[in-house]
Amino acid sequence: MMAPIIACSVVALAIVAERLWTLQTRRVTPPNLVAQVWQWFKHGHLDAKRIQTLKHHSPLGRILAAGLMQLRHDRQVMKESIEDVGRHVVHELERYLNTLGTIATVSPLLGLLGTVTGMIRAFSAISEHGVSDPGVVSGGIAEALITTAAGLIVAIPALMAYRYLRGRVDALVVTMEQEALKLVEVIHGDRKGADLNYLEKAPRSGVVQPIVEVVDRSRH
Secondary structure, X not given: OHHHHHHHHHHHHHHHHHHHHHOOHHHHOOOOHHHHHHHHHHOOOOOHHHHHHHHOOOHHHHHHHHHHOOOOXXXXXXXXXXXXXXXXXXXXXXXXXXXXXXXHHHHHHXXXXXXXXXXXXXXXXXXXXOOOOOHHHHHHHHHHHHHHHHHHHHHHHHHHHHHHHHHXXXXXXXXXXXXXXXXXXXXOOOOOHHHOHHHHOOOOOOOXXXXXXXXXXXXX
């Protein structure tokens, strides 16, 4: 039973490393992204090309672009478009988390299975050789204890990582919802731009270049 447990540990480690890299705040919800979009809209620089650039910039950019593509429609249509794309974005953010949760659940069961098989070996040895020689049963007992410990060693960190990553995804989703709603409300006049001080303080020069550079690097 050690081989499946080791395989689970390798897969779990790979998933945790990949998700920690992918779910960085600066990669999912880049700071000042909404401010850049607001400046584009405010100065009449928001065109189809920049919306496409925004779409490939980050998960938050993809959500904002979905709403901006419905800019000529009313507020409700923009929100529905954002919600529709948001569901796909959330699904991508949760990628591999179910696998990690399954590993956290299955690993101790594999350890328990190893315990059962180890005890079966031990009792089989007793039935064949008696109890006069402890070495006969020690192998089966050792297998039972080692597999149980190994299963728990894999399951406990995997479960902790699963809970942490799930909470991280939830926090990022809330942030994206808030940012998208702010932009929709400002564009449709439900909230004054002056109420969003950090938008007004955003730099008015060079606001396009960071996004364009990221997209160009990703394409090459």
